[in-house]
Amino acid sequence: MSIENKKVLFFFPHNPYPAKSGAHKRCLEMLAGLKELGCEVTLMSSTLSSETPWELSSIEVLKSQWCNDVLIYEPTRLDYKLISLFARYYRFTKQTPPISSLLNTPLGMRSWFLKKFELIKPEIIVMNYAYWDKLFHNKKINSVRKIIDIYDLVSLNSSMQGTVSKYITIPVTNKTEIEDKVLQENFFDPLYMEASSEEFDIFDNYDYTISISSKETEIIKSKTSKTHVVYIPVKQPTCQLNNQYSEGAILTIGPNMFNIQGYLYFIKKVLPLILERDSTFLLQVTGGYCKNIYAPEGVDLSGFVPDLKEFYETSRFAICPVLGGTGQQIKIVEAMAHGLPVIATRFSGERSPIIHNENGFIANNSREFAEYSLQLWQDQNLCKKLGENARNSISQGFSRESLLKDLSLLLN
Known part of the structure; x- marks a missing residue:
C-alpha cells in the first residue's frame, strides 16, 4: 500500500x-x-x-x-x-x-x-x-x-528527576545550598534505577515502539514480547552557517531537573577551574528555564530564544553537562548540525554522535571538562575543525533523508 x-x-x-x-x-x-x-x-x-x-x-x-x-x-x-x-x-x-x-x-x-x-x-x-x-x-x-x-522511559525518568528534586529545589539562587553529592558524575550509578514493568506492558499494546536511544532500544527489546522495537534517533537537517567561533560557549536549558543539575555541576565544578586560567571565558545560556537559575561570573542568561541560529553562528562551541536522564540529548545533535563542536559529560556523550577529539569532546570529570573548554575557548581554528566535522557527522548519519527512509519502512 x-x-x-x-x-x-x-x-x-x-x-x-x-x-x-x-x-x-x-x-x-x-x-x-x-x-x-x-x-x-x-x-x-x-x-x-x-x-x-x-x-x-x-x-x-x-x-x-x-x-x-x-x-x-x-x-x-x-x-x-x-x-x-x-x-x-x-x-x-x-x-x-x-x-x-x-x-x-x-x-x-x-x-x-x-x-x-x-x-x-x-x-x-x-x-x-x-x-x-x-x-x-x-x-x-x-x-x-x-x-x-x-523520547524517554517515563517511569525511570520520573524517578530520576524525583531523586534530583530531593537535593535541588527551584528556583536556584546564589544563596541556595547544594549538597555536593548530587553534583558527582556518578550520582545515579549506585541507585540502580529501572523503568517499571507497567511501562513495558504499555509498549506491548503497540505494533511498533520507536526509541531515540540505542541503549534504551535494547532495554525495551529485552522487556517486551509483542511490539516491534525500532531505533530512530533524532534527525536534524544540517545548516550551513557562516560560523565565526568568536563569542561565548552556548548551553540550552530544557524544562527538567537534569538540566538544572547539569548547569549547577558546570558552574560549581567546572567553571571555577576555567576562570582560574582564563577570566575572559563566557557561557551563554538560553531556554525558558533560565528563570529558575542564577548567573555567576562568566555566565550570561539569555532566556528563551525562538531561533538559535544567530547564537550558533557566533558561538565557539556548545556544552552538555547533563549527568543523568533517559532518551537522547537533542541539544547535542542540533548544535553539531549547526557546525559547533560539543563538550559533553560521559553520560550524555555516549548517547550522542560525538566522536571524542574528532567532532567534539567527552569529559570523564570536571577537570577534563574544564581542560577541553579552555582548548576550544583559546583556539578558534580547533573550533572550526571540530565544528565542520560535527556538521559532517550529522549530515552523514542523522539527515532528513535517513528519517524519511526509516519512516517509509515503518509505515509500509
Whole structure:
C-alpha cells in the first residue's frame, strides 16, 4: 500500500510550536517527515497537558508547515472534578498513580478522541509518551496500525528527576545550598534505577515502539514480547552557517531537573577551574528555564530564544553537562548540525554522535571538562575543525533523508 495520502492521527500532549524543548523538536521533525512522505496528518492535543498555551497563531503555523489539521481537546468541568477526585485519592492512599490514568486522560478526553478517530478513519495512529496510552484503548482503534514514539522511559525518568528534586529545589539562587553529592558524575550509578514493568506492558499494546536511544532500544527489546522495537534517533537537517567561533560557549536549558543539575555541576565544578586560567571565558545560556537559575561570573542568561541560529553562528562551541536522564540529548545533535563542536559529560556523550577529539569532546570529570573548554575557548581554528566535522557527522548519519527512509519502512 502506498504511503502517499495515508491518514495519520498523531497525538502529542503539548503545543510544539515554537519548540521549547527537545521533545517539541522531535515532534515537529516527525510531523515534517510524515508530511514530506505525503501522509495526511492530523495533530491531536489538549490544553490539559500542554506546557505552552495553545494559541491560534501556533495552530495556523502548524497547519501551514507541518500537518493538515490540528484538533485540541478542552477539558470539561466534569473532567477537572474527576481529576481532582482521583488526585486526592492517590494522595490519601499514598499510592502512585498508574502511568496511564484518568489524571492524564479523563473520560471526556477519551470519548472525544474516539469520536475524532471514527470521523477521520485513519490508517495509522501515533502516540507520544506512555502517559496518554488510555486514549488508544478501544476495540475500534485496535484495527489500525499503532505506533508509539518514546523520547524517554517515563517511569525511570520520573524517578530520576524525583531523586534530583530531593537535593535541588527551584528556583536556584546564589544563596541556595547544594549538597555536593548530587553534583558527582556518578550520582545515579549506585541507585540502580529501572523503568517499571507497567511501562513495558504499555509498549506491548503497540505494533511498533520507536526509541531515540540505542541503549534504551535494547532495554525495551529485552522487556517486551509483542511490539516491534525500532531505533530512530533524532534527525536534524544540517545548516550551513557562516560560523565565526568568536563569542561565548552556548548551553540550552530544557524544562527538567537534569538540566538544572547539569548547569549547577558546570558552574560549581567546572567553571571555577576555567576562570582560574582564563577570566575572559563566557557561557551563554538560553531556554525558558533560565528563570529558575542564577548567573555567576562568566555566565550570561539569555532566556528563551525562538531561533538559535544567530547564537550558533557566533558561538565557539556548545556544552552538555547533563549527568543523568533517559532518551537522547537533542541539544547535542542540533548544535553539531549547526557546525559547533560539543563538550559533553560521559553520560550524555555516549548517547550522542560525538566522536571524542574528532567532532567534539567527552569529559570523564570536571577537570577534563574544564581542560577541553579552555582548548576550544583559546583556539578558534580547533573550533572550526571540530565544528565542520560535527556538521559532517550529522549530515552523514542523522539527515532528513535517513528519517524519511526509516519512516517509509515503518509505515509500509
